[in-house]
Amino acid sequence: MGNGTGTGPVLSIEDLEICFGSAPVVKSVNLSVAPGEILALVGESGSGKSMIGRAILGLLPGGGRVSRGRVAFRGHEMTGALPPRELRRLRGKEIGLVFQEPLSSLNPNMRIGEQMCEAMREHTDLNPAQIRDRALEMLRQVRLDDAERLLNRYPHEFSGGMRQRIMIASVMMLKPALLIADEPTTALDAVVQKEVLDIMAEVARANGTAIILISHDLAVVAAYAARIAVMDKGCLVEAGSAAAVLCRPQHPYTRKLLAAAQLGAPEPVKGAAGAPLLSLEGLQVEFAERRFFGLLGERRTQAVQDVSLTVQPGEFVGLAGESGSGKSTIGRAIGKLVTKAAGRIVFDGHDLGGCSAAEERRLRQRIRFVFQDPFSSLNPRMRIGRIVAEGLRHDRSLSADERRARAEDMLEAVGLPRAMAGRFPHALSGGQRQRVAIARALISRPDLIIADEPVSALDVTVQAQILALLKSLQREYGFACLFISHDLHIVEQLCARLYVLHKGRIMEQGETGTLFAAPRHPYTRRLMSASPRLESGPGGLQLAQVGPADAAQDGESAFFDATGGSEAPYRLAEAAPGHFVALRGAA
Amino acid sequence: MIFAKRLLGKANGLTGALLIGLVFCTALLGSVYTPHDPLKSDLLNRFAAASPAHPLGTDMFGRDILSRLMRGAWVSVSIGLGTLVIPVLLGTFLGAAAGFLRGWFDRLLIMVLDALMAFPGLLIALGLMAVIGPNRYGVILALSVAYLPAVTRVVRGAVLSVSQSEYVEASATMGNSRLYTLIVHVLPNCMAPLIVLTTMMFGWVLLAESALSFLGLGVPPPEPSWGNILAEAKAHLVRYPVLGLLPGLCISIALLGVNLLGDALRDELDPKSAPSKEVI
Numbered sequence: 001m002g003n004g005t006g007t008g009p010v011l012s013i014e015d016l017e018i019c020f021g022s023a024p025v026v027k028s029v030n031l032s033v034a035p036g037e038i039l040a041l042v043g044e045s046g047s048g049k050s051m052i053g054r055a056i057l058g059l060l061p062g063g064g065r066v067s068r069g070r071v072a073f074r075g076h077e078m079t080g081a082l083p084p085r086e087l088r089r090l091r092g093k094e095i096g097l098v099f100q101e102p103l104s105s106l107n108p109n110m111r112i113g114e115q116m117c118e119a120m121r122e123h124t125d126l127n128p129a130q131i132r133d134r135a136l137e138m139l140r141q142v143r144l145d146d147a148e149r150l151l152n153r154y155p156h157e158f159s160g161g162m163r164q165r166i167m168i169a170s171v172m173m174l175k176p177a178l179l180i181a182d183e184p185t186t187a188l189d190a191v192v193q194k195e196v197l198d199i200m201a202e203v204a205r206a207n208g209t210a211i212i213l214i215s216h217d218l219a220v221v222a223a224y225a226a227r228i229a230v231m232d233k234g235c236l237v238e239a240g241s242a243a244a245v246l247c248r249p250q251h252p253y254t255r256k257l258l259a260a261a262q263l264g265a266p267e268p269v270k271g272a273a274g275a276p277l278l279s280l281e282g283l284q285v286e287f288a289e290r291r292f293f294g295l296l297g298e299r300r301t302q303a304v305q306d307v308s309l310t311v312q313p314g315e316f317v318g319l320a321g322e323s324g325s326g327k328s329t330i331g332r333a334i335g336k337l338v339t340k341a342a343g344r345i346v347f348d349g350h351d352l353g354g355c356s357a358a359e360e361r362r363l364r365q366r367i368r369f370v371f372q373d374p375f376s377s378l379n380p381r382m383r384i385g386r387i388v389a390e391g392l393r394h395d396r397s398l399s400a401d402e403r404r405a406r407a408e409d410m411l412e413a414v415g416l417p418r419a420m421a422g423r424f425p426h427a428l429s430g431g432q433r434q435r436v437a438i439a440r441a442l443i444s445r446p447d448l449i450i451a452d453e454p455v456s457a458l459d460v461t462v463q464a465q466i467l468a469l470l471k472s473l474q475r476e477y478g479f480a481c482l483f484i485s486h487d488l489h490i491v492e493q494l495c496a497r498l499y500v501l502h503k504g505r506i507m508e509q510g511e512t513g514t515l516f517a518a519p520r521h522p523y524t525r526r527l528m529s530a531s532p533r534l535e536s537g538p539g540g541l542q543l544a545q546v547g548p549a550d551a552a553q554d555g556e557s558a559f560f561d562a563t564g565g566s567e568a569p570y571r572l573a574e575a576a577p578g579h580f581v582a583l584r585g586a587a
Numbered sequence: 588m589i590f591a592k593r594l595l596g597k598a599n600g601l602t603g604a605l606l607i608g609l610v611f612c613t614a615l616l617g618s619v620y621t622p623h624d625p626l627k628s629d630l631l632n633r634f635a636a637a638s639p640a641h642p643l644g645t646d647m648f649g650r651d652i653l654s655r656l657m658r659g660a661w662v663s664v665s666i667g668l669g670t671l672v673i674p675v676l677l678g679t680f681l682g683a684a685a686g687f688l689r690g691w692f693d694r695l696l697i698m699v700l701d702a703l704m705a706f707p708g709l710l711i712a713l714g715l716m717a718v719i720g721p722n723r724y725g726v727i728l729a730l731s732v733a734y735l736p737a738v739t740r741v742v743r744g745a746v747l748s749v750s751q752s753e754y755v756e757a758s759a760t761m762g763n764s765r766l767y768t769l770i771v772h773v774l775p776n777c778m779a780p781l782i783v784l785t786t787m788m789f790g791w792v793l794l795a796e797s798a799l800s801f802l803g804l805g806v807p808p809p810e811p812s813w814g815n816i817l818a819e820a821k822a823h824l825v826r827y828p829v830l831g832l833l834p835g836l837c838i839s840i841a842l843l844g845v846n847l848l849g850d851a852l853r854d855e856l857d858p859k860s861a862p863s864k865e866v867i
Contacts, residue, residue, distance in 0.1 A: 335760040361762055369760040377753035381775045394762055440757070 010035050010177050010210045011056065015069035016079075018051050018060065026051050028069065029236045031229060033178065038201065038211045040225035040242070042218050042257065044459045045430070048234040049214050053180045055079070056212075057095060058087055074177065093123040096171035096209075098200075100183035102163035106155040113151030116170040123174055138169040141206065142199050161192035168200050175207045182214045189323045189486040190530040197224055216459045219261040222246060230254045260461040268496040268512055269474050269481075271315020275349060277480050278311040278334070278367075278448055283343035285329050285504075303329045305504040306343075306570075311448065311480050318491035318512065319484045320527060321501035327484045330501075331450045334482070335369055348447070365394055368441035372453035374433035378425040384411070384436055385421030391443040410439040413476070414469060431462035435469065442477060449481045455490060467493050487531045488524075492516055500524045505570060507560070510579035520581045521559055558584045593855060600851030606844025610837075614664040617657030625654040626809045634827055646816075646830055647823055656837055659811040663793055664841070666726055666812070670792045673731035674738045675785055681735075682742025683777075687750060687769050697743075700736040708733035709795055716804040723806055726799060730792055741784050745777035752776075779853050786849025790842040797838065813837050 009032040018026040026048040033039050043049045054060050056071055058078055071078040076090060091097075099105040107115060113135060120131045132151070139147035142165040155163055164184060171179060181200065185193035201224050204211050215221045222228070222242055229239040230253065237251040249255045271277075285304040304326040311317045321327045332338045334345055336352075345352040347363050355363070368391070371377040378387055389407040392398060398406070408418040414435040425433055434454060441449055451470075455463040471494060474481070485491050491498055491512070498515050500508045500523065508521040519525050560570050560582035572580040594600045623641075629649030637644050643652040685693040703711065712729040719725035749755065750773060758768040797814025799805035801821070806812040808819065813834045820830035 335756075337756055337759060364760075364762050367760075369757060371753045371757060373753055377757050379754040379758075379772050379776070390758075390763075391761060437757075440761075 009033055010037075010074060011212075012072050013052070013056075013069070014072070016052065016055065016066065016071060017068035018048070018055055018064055019067040020064050024067070025064070025234050026055070027234045029231075031236065031239065033210045033212060035177065036205070036208045036210055037227065038204065038213060038225045040218075040221035040228045041212055041214045041231065042216065042221060042228060043231035044216055044461055046233075047231040049231045050182050052231075053097070053182050053212060053214055056178075056180060057091055057097060058082070059091075089123070092119045092171075092176070093174050094177050096174065096176040096179045098164070098167050098171055098179065098181040098184045100186050102160050102167055102187065105167055106163055108155050111152055111154060112166055115155075116151070116166075116173060119170065120173055134173055135169075138173045138203075139166070141172070141203050142166070142169045144169070159192075160188050161196055164188065164196050165199060168196070168203060172203050172207060172209065176209055179204060179209050179211045180214070181211060183216070184213075185220070186215070186217075190488075191322045191486075191526060193220065194530045217261070218257050218460065230257065257461060260464040266492045266512065267471060267494070269314070269316040269471065269494055270496045271312030271480060273312065276310035276346075277313040277315075277348055278482070279346045280307060280309050280330070280334070281344040281346065283307045283330065283333060283345065284341045285326070285333050285338055286341045302504050303338075304333065307501070307504070307506055308343075309499055309506070309509070311482055313447065314474075314478050314480050315497070316474070316481045316483055316495040318495035318498040319482060319501060320486065320488050320491050320498060322486055322527065324503070325501040326504035327486075327501045328452050329504075331369070331452045331482065331484050334367065334450055336364075365444065366447045368444065368446040368449055370434070370437050370441050370449060370451040370454045373457050374430050374437055375425075375457070377437050378433055380425055382424075383421065384416075384423050384425065384428070387425070387436060388421070388439045388443055391440045395444065406443060407439075410443045411436075413442075413473065414439045429462075430458050431465060434458060434462075434466055438466075438469065438473070442473060442479070445477060446479055449479050450484070451481055452484045453486070454483075456485065456487065463490065470494065486527075488516075488528050489531050500527065505560070505582060506572060506580070507582045508580065509572070510576070514576065514579055518576075520575055520579075522561070560584045590855065594851055597851050597854075599847040600855070603844050603847030603849070603851055606840055607848055610660060610664060610841045610844060613657055614660040617659070617661040621651075621654035621657045623651035623654045625650060625658040625811055634823075643833060644829070647819070647827075652830070652833060655811040655816055656813070656833060659813045659816050659834065660837065662723065662806055662810065662812040663796060663814065663838075666723060666730075666796050666806070667789050667792045667841075669727040670730045670734065671785060671789060673727075674734040674788070675781070678735050678738025679742050679774075679781065682739040682744075683746050683769060683774060685739070686743040686746030687765065687773065693743075696739070700739055703732075704736045704740075708737075709798060712795065712799060713802070713804060716799060721799075721804050721807045723810075726796055726805055729799075730795055733795070734788055734791070738781070738784060738788075741780050742777060745780050746773055749773050749776045778856060782849055782853045782856065786845045786852075789845045793838050793841060797834075 012032040014030055016026060016029045017024055029052060031039070031052075041049045041052065051060065051064065054064075055066055056073065056078060060066070066079045069079070073090065073095065076082060076086070078087075078090070113132070116135045116138070117128070117131045120126060120134065124131075126134070135151060136147045139150060144150060144162065144165060155166075158166065168184075184200065185196050188196060197220070200211070203209075213221050213225060218228070225242050227240065228242050228245040230237050230245065230251065232253040238245060238249065238254045245254060246258070249258055283304055284302070284306060287301045287303055288298040289301065307326075307330060309317070309319075319327045319330060329338060333340045340353075344354075347367065350359065350363055352360055352363060385404060385407050388410055389403045392403050392406060404421070408421050411420055412418055416432060416435055416439070420428070420432075425436070428436065438454075454470075455466050458466060467490065470481070481494075483491060483495055495512050498510065498512045499506050500521065502523045507523045508515065508519070515524070516528075519528060561584075569585055571583055571585065573583045575581045595604055627650065629645065632645055632649040633647055635641055635645040635649070641651050641653065643656070646652055646655065681696060685696045712733045715729035715732060716725055719728065755768060755772050758772050793813065796805050796812060797817050800812060800815035801818040805814050805818075808815055816834040817831055817838075820827075820834070824831050
């Protein structure tokens with residue numbers, strides 16, 4: 001147990017105000033955290049939630065200062081004139097911090113072991129052997145196998161989820177009384193996110209550590225937090241027990257946030273019958289990595305194996321899977337951003353690899369892309385108007401003025417003011433930028449949009465807005481869309497049909513409704529339970545539950561499981577009309 | 588116009604522009620007019636102190652120092668600017684082509700440039716000067732070759748990293764040609780490091796020219812350049828330190844001005860500092 005001092009709160013924040021220059025970003029916030037408690041601090045980006053986390057540690061970024069109020073941690077005034085030595089002692093030893101970006105919060109130049117022991121050496125007088133034992137114990141606590149070998153490896157050898165677990169292990173080594181986790185899993189995909197949060201909650205419970213879990217996603221934290229505090233524009237608008245906030249939200253903003261987390265009833269966009277607009281036939285993509293300048297041959301990795309799918313005109317089709325499943329690679333192969341190893345891409349009846357170059361270019365004009373990261377998909381040196389108008393560059397019949405007018409019309413259509421055309425991308429928020437990216441894709445009236453995780457970089461409330469926008473634009477323009485996402489619940493919102501992908505193969509495919517009502521493949525179930533959503537239950541809102549996976553059998557044959565080696569024979573069997581599941585064994 | 592106004596509105600931009608303006612004006616003036624003939628020696632009047640006739644005194648041959656510095660400004664600045672042209676234009680072209688095309692062209696070019704970079708730039712310049720013989724155009728050519736690899740590598744690196752951006756991919760998916768993508772989306776985003784490098788290079792060239800002159804391979808005397816004025820002063824530095832201090836001061840002022848202006852220019856070209864056309 002952490003060396004608790006009675007039953008008083010670990011942390012109490014009173015009337016806290018944080019200013020940047022003269023503008024307050026956090027206004028009179030009162031909060032307290034009891035020992036061992038998990039408090040979720042929820043709000044959109046810019047709501048000031050991260051600033052509170054930083055103020056507790058006295059680590060406000062340049063220009064920020066606490067202008068009023070106090071932060072008391074176990075009787076220490078964190079905001080007052082605490083000597084730097086004392087402050088340093090509290091940081092790390094008593095208060096731990098886990099950042100959002102696991103890829104950059106570990107020093108790439110240091111071995112895991114050195115990094116983990118650094119803080120221990122600083123804060124305790126244990127000898128190196130004891131510190132090492134403690135590090136090993138922590139790595140086991142965060143369920144990393146082979147802890148001994150792990151200590152000698154470098155951060156780049158680990159995936160994002162593993163790095164975040166290492167981060168948690170190294171922070172929790174000192175058994176701090178309080179852990180501040182600032183969006184610890186936002187950069188991770190759903191399956192890994194659940195794993196990391198489970199582990200974090202477990203380790204904290206084992207060590208009696210209280211957690212302030214800062215997140216924009218209410219549904220994700222609801223499962224872990226005892227209390228939830230909601231922030232909007234620097235004000236604490238509501239705080240209470242998790243059940244109370246979920247079931248009886250008092251403040252309109254909380255209701256809005258809850259509404260966004262529920263996403264409403266799905267409204268799948270069904271397509272027209274007839275010949276498919278896009279069909280992939282046996283698509284294969286492989287990445288070759290040359291070993292020792294190609295002298296030792298090549299190591300080939302199959303990113304996409306034998307994937308066939310169709311998109312009807314005007315239909316929204318979902319492509320779901322965790323990162324590394326090859327879902328983005330399929331989109332990139334359609335856009336010719338990676339070359340395919342085998343298979344055909346047929347668009348509107350024409351094989352994109354088999355027709356003349358001019359014909360192919362003409363066909364490709366009818367396919368447009370929306371990318372995941374709105375912060376890097378817009379050229380920072382171009383004004384918005386020009387970015388959007390660029391989508392019309394190949395339409396030679398338009399004059400420059402007409403283009404400009406069309407671009408401004410398009411901005412209006414995606415819900416942005418016309419005057420936005422004169423701005424640069426950096427002046428826009430993430431949601432606004434994604435609207436610009438959508439405008440750029442739609443301005444040439446394409447028949448097909450490939451949307452690669454178009455909302456996963458956005459806040460939950462903004463996600464809902466963008467989904468609604470896509471839906472209304474589809475009604476107006478009638479385009480089809482291949483919607484790529486790791487979040488099944490977002491896919492469910494829009495897509496009529498769904499393909500679930502794992503390690504480059506289709507695990508399950510079918511109508512979204514039937515697939516959600518009766519998922520058959522264990523991987524689909526895992527993906528579903530990984531992205532929690534709130535739903536209305538008998539006693540108000542509660543977390544949606546997905547039953548555990550069935551046995552690994554479906555009637556006679558076993559499910560195909562890519563984790564156990566992908567060399568096993570694979571076939572797609574029709575479980576119900578239009579509902580296919582991957583099974584092991586030859587057809 | 589608004590751009591120039593904002594550039595000069597900043598302390599470093601204004602100071603840099605003033606210093607550079609001073610140097611360039613002196614250089615231009617020095618090309619057509621000097622108070623005395625900078626080459627005419629007056630052996631009866633060596634090491635003269637400052638006087639109304641010779642505001643900065645005279646050197647070891649009795650030549651007017653002010654006149655020599657003015658003409659030297661013209662020689663040095665024209666060498667500096669001349670040397671920037673080839674590396675910046677050719678280096679940007681080669682670097683952009685290598686970074687964007689990749690493949691065998693990239694590998695071959697990088698191999699050649701790495702071989703060139705293995706020698707200190709000044710050594711290459713020295714070798715070339717020995718072949719070409721000391722004259723002003725030889726200095727420009729030799730230093731151009733010496734600085735070409737640096738520019739090419741910087742541009743190539745920037746192009747490589749910018750090419751990974753999603754907006755470059757987005758451009759490809761819109762059916763834009765690779766050349767269009769390179770010119771419109773990639774190169775403008777590679778300008779910041781190039782501007783910094785170019786301003787620094789101007790300074791290096793001034794110093795390198797003086798180093799070559801120091802070794803007797805720069806602009807041949809009696810034609811003055813800041814570099815060879817400094818080089819000639821070395822024999823008398825102990826008794827007449829002002830002979831070396833004055834050209835050194837000139838070089839320092841030029842470097843300071845270029846660096847300040849370069850910083851301001853880089854910040855100003857960053858779209859994050861640009862105002863919106865319309866204010867919402």
